[in-house]
Every structure is written in C-alpha cells, then in structure tokens.
Amino acid sequence: MIAPHIDFHRGGHAYARAYLELFKQGQPDVVIIFGVAHISPPAPFVLTRKAFDTPFGALTTDQDLVRQLEAACSWDPYAYEMVHRTEHSIEFQAVMLSYLYGPNVRIVPILCSTFGSELGGVEPADIAGVETFLESCQDIVATLGRRVSVIAGADLAHVGRRFGDAFDISEPIVEGVAERDREDLEYVTAGDADGFYRSVMQDRNERRICGLNCIYASLKTVARSGATGELLHYDYAHDPAGGIVSFADVVFA
Structure with a gap:
C-alpha cells in the first residue's frame, strides 16, 4: 500500500481511505514500512531496532526480520539511526496501524535515503547494494509464512516557492502537476518499479x-x-509557505 505522510490535518482523508482498505484485508502479522529520510544521509536504507510509541500503544519492531535485513547491508544500517528520531513518514503510519490494531502487529521500519543515482544516469537496479537489500525484503514477503503487509509512507510532488520554485501556484500549475503525477502512478499501479523511477x-x-x-x-x-x-485516491494540499504537495493512495490486494 502507498499512503501519504503529509500531516494529518491536510491529508487525513487520504490516510482514512488507504487504511480502510488495509483494514478490510484483515490484520497483518508484520508490516514492512518504507519511509523517506528527507535529510538524505549517505546510506540507501536506514534501519532501527527501536519501538515506535503512539497514543494507542507502542509498536515493536520484529527483531528477527531487522537482523535479516541488517545482514543484507554492505553499509552500517545504524550509522544514521538517529534520523528516525526526527522523521514523520514512518511515524504517521505507526499511528494509523496502532489505531487499527493496538500493539498487536510488529513492524519493520526502513527509511529510504538517496540511492546515489539521482544526479547520474545510473538506476537503482544497477546499484548492487540496493538490489541485494530489496531482494532480502522480497524473500521476507515470499517465505515468512505469516501475513505481511508492505506500506510506503510517501508524498508525491512538492512544487512552488516554498520548495524553491520561482512561481506562484495557479490552476495550470496544479493541472500540470496532476497530469505528470498520474503518468507516474500508471507505472505504480502496474507494479513497474523501474518504469516508475524512469517516469519520475x-x-x-x-x-x-x-x-x-x-x-x-x-x-x-x-x-x-x-x-x-488500484489508485484509490489522488489529491494535493497547499503549503502555508506557498506551494502544493500532492499525494495518493494505491493498494495492491
């Protein structure tokens, strides 16, 4: 599932749509949560063994699965663990999961940083360390023998003066962003990770x-x-400092 990580007061309706669909599928045993390391530390994935406290109880990490992923890393996955402390993309998913299930589901929290490829012509599939790590994630889903859900806590476009652009937001800007976002999301709903990356x-x-x-x-x-x-919902919200952030709900069931 792809759900937003925008703050609740601007994107709560989108969280509700996504997590209603998750709830319909039945309670998972383990949830792998991919979030965004916005400060982009120099490690492609950042792990943590720590639990996530929420108003509805603490969600504990699955220590065995974290160790399994740790073994797949050619870097120290805890060197930048403190980045988890100030991120919200996984935290908001933890709040929603604990609201639905209390402490009765384990999580595997993974922050995604830059893959070292955004400024060059190399794609993630060509980076050995990235592919090895994601193959280990695939193995967990395929062989664990328990109910596993995978969630990406991901927003889409960040456009406008707040984010460094030299223009104000207008209806044509919003329409252009939505058109490109939907082009990208066609690859997402097709399950085409590489096509999605190239489209963006x-x-x-x-x-x-x-x-x-x-x-x-x-x-x-x-x-x-x-x-x-299936694309369940697409929307955007204005940033109070000038700009828009878009987000979507996509569910694979």
Whole structure:
C-alpha cells in the first residue's frame, strides 16, 4: 500500500481511505514500512531496532526480520539511526496501524535515503547494494509464512516557492502537476518499479517527488506477487509557505 505522510490535518482523508482498505484485508502479522529520510544521509536504507510509541500503544519492531535485513547491508544500517528520531513518514503510519490494531502487529521500519543515482544516469537496479537489500525484503514477503503487509509512507510532488520554485501556484500549475503525477502512478499501479523511477526522472524529478525511492523500494518488495494496484485516491494540499504537495493512495490486494 502507498499512503501519504503529509500531516494529518491536510491529508487525513487520504490516510482514512488507504487504511480502510488495509483494514478490510484483515490484520497483518508484520508490516514492512518504507519511509523517506528527507535529510538524505549517505546510506540507501536506514534501519532501527527501536519501538515506535503512539497514543494507542507502542509498536515493536520484529527483531528477527531487522537482523535479516541488517545482514543484507554492505553499509552500517545504524550509522544514521538517529534520523528516525526526527522523521514523520514512518511515524504517521505507526499511528494509523496502532489505531487499527493496538500493539498487536510488529513492524519493520526502513527509511529510504538517496540511492546515489539521482544526479547520474545510473538506476537503482544497477546499484548492487540496493538490489541485494530489496531482494532480502522480497524473500521476507515470499517465505515468512505469516501475513505481511508492505506500506510506503510517501508524498508525491512538492512544487512552488516554498520548495524553491520561482512561481506562484495557479490552476495550470496544479493541472500540470496532476497530469505528470498520474503518468507516474500508471507505472505504480502496474507494479513497474523501474518504469516508475524512469517516469519520475525523465525531467530529473523537477516536481521533487520525495517518495521516489520509498515507492520504488515497496514496489520491488512485492514484485514476486505479480499483483497490480488500484489508485484509490489522488489529491494535493497547499503549503502555508506557498506551494502544493500532492499525494495518493494505491493498494495492491
């Protein structure tokens, strides 16, 4: 599932739509959550063993699965663990999961940083460390023998003066962003991680899709299922400092 990580007061309706669909599928035993490391530490994925406290109880990490992923890393996955402390993309998913299930589901929290490829012509599939890690995620989904859900806590475009653009938001800007977002999302619903990445990068990610790598990672993780996704909801919200942030709900069931 892809759900937003925008704040609740602007995107709560989108969280509700996505998590209603998750709830219909029945309670998972384990949830792998890919989030965004917005400060982009120099490690493609950042793990943590720590629990996530919420108003509805603490969600504990699945220590065995975290160790399994740790073994797949050619870097120290805890060198930048403190980044988890100030991120919200996984935290908001933890709140929603604990609201639905209390402490009765374990999580595997994974922050996605840059893959070292955004400024060059190399795609994630060509980076050995990234592919090895995601293959281990695939193995967990395919062989664990328990109910596993995979969530990407991902927003889409960040456009406007708040994000460095030299223009104000107008209806044509909003329509243009939505058109490009929907082009990208066609690859997402098809389960085509590489196609999605190329679609975003054809203009060098000028819309600043912050969820680029965590959506890519989630699609790769469920690639062996052969399932296609459904776009449940698409929307955007204004940033109070000038700009818009877009987001979507996509579910593979």
